[in-house]
Amino acid sequence: IHQELNLNPQLTNAENIFLGREFVNRFGKIDWKQMYAEADKLLAKLNLRFTSQKLVGDLSIGDQQMVEIAKVLSFESKVIIMDEPTDALTDTETESLFRVIRELKSQGRGCLL
Numbered sequence: 001i002h003q004e005l006n007l008n009p010q011l012t013n014a015e016n017i018f019l020g021r022e023f024v025n026r027f028g029k030i031d032w033k034q035m036y037a038e039a040d041k042l043l044a045k046l047n048l049r050f051t052s053q054k055l056v057g058d059l060s061i062g063d064q065q066m067v068e069i070a071k072v073l074s075f076e077s078k079v080i081i082m083d084e085p086t087d088a089l090t091d092t093e094t095e096s097l098f099r100v101i102r103e104l105k106s107q108g109r110g111c112l113l
Helices: 012-015 032-045 061-074 091-106
Strands: 078-083 110-112
Touching: 012 032, 012 061, 061 091, 061 110, 091 110
Parallel strands: 078 110
Antiparallel strands: none
C-alpha cells in the first residue's frame, strides 16, 4: 500500500478496487452485481459505512486510503507491505485497519509496516 493514493476519482469504489480484474460473466460482459457485492464485502471487513457504488472522488482522504487498503486485500496476497497506512486515517479507521492486520496474521499472512 503506497503512501500516495493510486485511485481514479471518477470511478466507483468497486471499479477502483477491481480495476483491470473486473468480474465477467460467461459472455464476457462485466458482472456488476458480483463486483459490487465483492467490493461491499471488502469495505464491510474494514467497517466502512459507504457502499462500493460511491464515487471515490466524493470520499475524504482517509476514506480513499481505506479503499486503497480494500484494493490490496482483494488480491489475497500472502504478504502485504504498507507505507505509513495510518497517516490519513482517523482513530476509528486505524483501529479497523489493525483489527484486519491481526485477522490476516491469524490466517498466516504477513504485513510489513
